Amino acid sequence: MSPTSPRRAAVLGGNRIPFARQFGPYANASNQDMFTAALEGLVARYGLGGERLGEVVGGAVIKHSRDFNLTREAVLGSSLAPETTAYDVQQACGTGLENAILVSNKIKLGQIESGIAGGVDTASDAPIMVTEKLRRKLLRVNRAKSTAEMAKKLLAIRPTDLGIETPANTEPRTGLSMGEHMAITAKKWGITREAQDELAAASHQNLAAAYDRGFFDDLMTSYLGLAKDQNLRPDSSVEKLAKLKPVFGKGEGATMTAGNSTPLTDGASAVLLGSEEWAAEHNLPVQAWFVDGEVAAVDYVHGDEGLLMAPAYAVPRLLARQGLSLQDFDYYEIHEAFASTVLSTLKAWEDEDFCRDRLGLEKPLGSIDRSKLNVNGSSLAAGHPFAATGGRIVASLAKMLHEKGPGSRGLISICAAGGQGVVAILEGA
Amino acid sequence: MAQQETFDSAPTLAKVFVRAALAGKKSGSTLPASELVLKGHTVDREHLLDYQRLCGFGVDDVLPHTYPHILGFPLQAELMARKAFPLPLVGLVHVENVITVRRTLTADDVLDVSVHAEDLRDHPKGRQVDLVTEVSVDGESVWSGRSTYLARGRGNPDAERGTEAPPIPTGVAAAQWRLQGDLGRRYAAVSGDVNPIHMHPLTAKAMGFPKAIAHGMWTSARVLAALGRSVNGPSTSHVWFRKPVLLPGSVDLVVDRGSQPVVAGLRSTRKPETEHLVLTFARR
Numbered sequence: 118m119s120p121t122s123p124r125r126a127a128v129l130g131g132n133r134i135p136f137a138r139q140f141g142p143y144a145n146a147s148n149q150d151m152f153t154a155a156l157e158g159l160v161a162r163y164g165l166g167g168e169r170l171g172e173v174v175g176g177a178v179i180k181h182s183r184d185f186n187l188t189r190e191a192v193l194g195s196s197l198a199p200e201t202t203a204y205d206v207q208q209a210c211g212t213g214l215e216n217a218i219l220v221s222n223k224i225k226l227g228q229i230e231s232g233i234a235g236g237v238d239t240a241s242d243a244p245i246m247v248t249e250k251l252r253r254k255l256l257r258v259n260r261a262k263s264t265a266e267m268a269k270k271l272l273a274i275r276p277t278d279l280g281i282e283t284p285a286n287t288e289p290r291t292g293l294s295m296g297e298h299m300a301i302t303a304k305k306w307g308i309t310r311e312a313q314d315e316l317a318a319a320s321h322q323n324l325a326a327a328y329d330r331g332f333f334d335d336l337m338t339s340y341l342g343l344a345k346d347q348n349l350r351p352d353s354s355v356e357k358l359a360k361l362k363p364v365f366g367k368g369e370g371a372t373m374t375a376g377n378s379t380p381l382t383d384g385a386s387a388v389l390l391g392s393e394e395w396a397a398e399h400n401l402p403v404q405a406w407f408v409d410g411e412v413a414a415v416d417y418v419h420g421d422e423g424l425l426m427a428p429a430y431a432v433p434r435l436l437a438r439q440g441l442s443l444q445d446f447d448y449y450e451i452h453e454a455f456a457s458t459v460l461s462t463l464k465a466w467e468d469e470d471f472c473r474d475r476l477g478l479e480k481p482l483g484s485i486d487r488s489k490l491n492v493n494g495s496s497l498a499a500g501h502p503f504a505a506t507g508g509r510i511v512a513s514l515a516k517m518l519h520e521k522g523p524g525s526r527g528l529i530s531i532c533a534a535g536g537q538g539v540v541a542i543l544e545g546a
Numbered sequence: 547m548a549q550q551e552t553f554d555s556a557p558t559l560a561k562v563f564v565r566a567a568l569a570g571k572k573s574g575s576t577l578p579a580s581e582l583v584l585k586g587h588t589v590d591r592e593h594l595l596d597y598q599r600l601c602g603f604g605v606d607d608v609l610p611h612t613y614p615h616i617l618g619f620p621l622q623a624e625l626m627a628r629k630a631f632p633l634p635l636v637g638l639v640h641v642e643n644v645i646t647v648r649r650t651l652t653a654d655d656v657l658d659v660s661v662h663a664e665d666l667r668d669h670p671k672g673r674q675v676d677l678v679t680e681v682s683v684d685g686e687s688v689w690s691g692r693s694t695y696l697a698r699g700r701g702n703p704d705a706e707r708g709t710e711a712p713p714i715p716t717g718v719a720a721a722q723w724r725l726q727g728d729l730g731r732r733y734a735a736v737s738g739d740v741n742p743i744h745m746h747p748l749t750a751k752a753m754g755f756p757k758a759i760a761h762g763m764w765t766s767a768r769v770l771a772a773l774g775r776s777v778n779g780p781s782t783s784h785v786w787f788r789k790p791v792l793l794p795g796s797v798d799l800v801v802d803r804g805s806q807p808v809v810a811g812l813r814s815t816r817k818p819e820t821e822h823l824v825l826t827f828a829r830r
Binding site for chain 1: 591592595604605606607653654774775776
C-alpha cells in the first residue's frame with residue numbers, strides 16, 4: 118500500500134540572523150536570545166504578531182541544562198501568541214531539517230494548520246561542565262544531610278578533580294573528532310585537496326554573489342550589528358585556499374584545512390510552514406511544497422561506514438519512495454560540513470560497487486550537474502551553527518524554487534554527528 | 547529662552563555626585579534655563595546588551611522602552627548638581643516617571659539627547675520638579691521622558707499632589723523575583739547611577755536606609771520587560787514609585803491586563819501590603 122498524503126505542506130518563507138564566527142559579535146548572546154531574534158524577524162516579516170500558530174519546533178545541539186524549554190521560552194519572548202506550543206528537538210546538525218519534516222508532517226495530517234521549524238546554536242556561549250569526578254563528588258555534597266557529612270564529602274574533593282570541560286566536537290564512542298572521522302572517509306574516496314578547495318572557493322563566491330543581487334534581503338534580519346555572514350570571504354580563491362595547512366588527518370596526503378572545513382559559528386534560523394488554506398487566509402504566497410523527508414543512520418562505530426555518509430543512504434530511499442532519479446532536480450543543497458563530505462557523497466552515488474553493495478541498487482545513482490549544486494553558497498562560506506543550518510537551507514531553497522517556477526525540484530542533504538543524515542525534497546510553487 | 551550646552555560625552559556620575567555632596571546648601575525658587583544636550587550619541591552595543599540582560603529585556607537590536615532614560619540621566623544629575631538648581635541633588639526622591647516612545651528605536655539610531663528642568667512646584671511634603679528628557683533622531687522627536695523628583699522639606703498642605711495612580715492590582719502574583727544583594731551595584735555599573743543608597747548596606751545606612759535599595763528605574767524597567775515585547779514599540783508608560791525595594795529581597799509582580807491602560811504593580815513578597823510601584827502602560 119502506498120502512503121497517501123491527504124494534503125500538502127507549504128513553505129511560506131523564512132528568516133535567519135546572519136551567522137557569526139565563534140567569539141564574534143554574538144559572543145555574549147545566548148541560544149534563547151538568537152532564536153528569539155530569528156523568530157521575531159519572521160513574525161515581523163509575515164505579520165504574525167499575536168497569532169497562535171500550530172507549533173514552533175526548535176532546538177540546539179549545544180544547550181545549557183537551564184534551557185530545557187529553549188524553544189518555548191523563545192516563543193514566550195516573541196510577539197507570537199503565548200498560546201503557541203513549542204518543543205525542542207536535538208538531532209545534531211540534522212535538527213533544523215528534521216524539525217521542518219515534523220512540522221510539515223503534522224500539517225499534511227491536518228493536526229496543525231501552521232508552524233515554524235528552526236534551530237539555533239552557539240559555539241561561544243557554551244555551557245561549562247566540571248570534570249566527571251568532581252561532578253559526582255559535588256552531587257554527594259549536595260545530598261549530605263548534616264553539615265558534618267557535607268564537610269566530609271567536601272574534603273573528598275582532591276585538587277586533581279578540579280577542572281572544567283567544554284562541549285567538544287568529538288564522537289563519544291570513537292573519541293575521534295568529526296574532522297578526523299571525515300579525513301578517513303575523504304582518504305577512502307580519494308578526495309583531492311584541489312577538489313575540496315575548488316568547492317570551498319565556489320561556496321564563498323556563490324554566497325557573495327547571492328548577497329550582491331539581494332537574494333537574502335527577505336531571508337535575513339541583521340542582529341547585534343551584523344548584517345552579513347561573518348565568515349564570508351568574497352575574494353576567496355583556490356590559490357588562497359591552497360596556502361593553508363591541513364588540520365585534519367595526518368602526514369602525507371592530509372587534505373582538510375580550515376578553509377575547506379566549516380568554522381564554529383553562532384546563529385539561528387526559522388522557517389514558516391502552513392497548509393494551503395492557512396496560507397491563502399493569510400495572503401501568503403506559497404514558495405514551495407515540502408514534499409517528503411527521509412533520515413538514515415550508518416554504523417560508523419563497528420561497521421566500516423564513514424561518520425558523515427548517512428545521507429548517501431537516505432537519498433536513494435527517498436528517491437525510490439518518490440519515484441524520482443538523482444538527476445530529476447533543479448537544485449541540490451548538500452550541506453558542506455566539510456568540502457570532502459559533499460565530494461565523498463557525490464562520488465559514492467557515482468560508484469557502481471557502493472551503489473550495488475551498500476545501497477542494493479542495480480546501477481549507480483549517477484552524477485549530478487555540478488552547476489546546480491549549492492548555487493547560493495553553503496556552510497563553508499555561511500558558517501554552520503549546527504541546528505540552524507536546516508532552516509537556512511529550507512528557506513533559501515524554497516525561495517530559489519519559487520523563482521524557478523512551479524514544478525521545479527530541489528534536494529536537501531544534511532549529514533549529522535552520530536552517523537545520521539537527514540534529507541528532503543522540495544517542489545517549487 | 548533655553549541656553550543650550552552641548553556635551554560630546556555624558557558627564558561621569560561619580561564626579562557629579564561628589565560635587566553635589568560638597569555643594570552645600572541650596573535655595574531659590576527659579577530653575578536654571580539651561581538645556582543640556584548630548585549630540586550624536588551612538589549606542590554602545592555591549593552597554594545595551596548589559597542593560598537588556600540586567601533588566602530582563604530580550605537581547606537584540608531594539609532599544610528597550612526605558613533605555614534612553616539612562617542616556618539622559620547623567621545630564622539630569624549634572625543639571626541638578628549645579629549651584630543654580632534650587633534643590634539638593636543628594637536626597638531627592640524619584641516619585642514618578644512618564645515615558646513616551648514615538649517609534650521603535652534600534653541600536654543603529656544616532657540619538658540626540660537633551661535635558662532641561664521645568665515646573666518647580668510645591669508639594670504637601672516639600673517641593674517637586676520635573677526633569678524632561680527629549681530624544682531625537684535626525685531632528686525627529688522619537689522619545690520623551692519626564693522624571694518627577696521630590697525634595698522633602700517644609701511642604702505646602704494646600705499644594706496639589708499631581709496625578710493619582712490607579713490602585714495596585716490585587717490577586718496572585720504573575721511572577722516572583724528574588725533580587726540579589728548586589729543588584730544595586732550591578733545596575734549602577736550599567737546606568738552610572740552610583741548613588742550610595744544603592745551601593746552597599748553600609749553606605750545606604752549612612753543615608754538613612756536600613757539596607758541598600760534597588761534603583762527605581764531598574765524596578766520599572768523590569769516590570770515593563772515582563773509585559774512583553776510590545777513595550778519597546780510606540781507606547782506610553784507612567785510609573786509611581788512607592789516604598790523602596792530593600793536588597794536582597796523578594797518582590798511579586800501583579801498585572802491587570804484587562805484594564806486599559808494595562809496596570810502593573812510590584813509588591814513585597816513577604817509583606818504584600820508593602821507596595822513598591824504602580825505602573826500603567828498603553829500602546830500608541
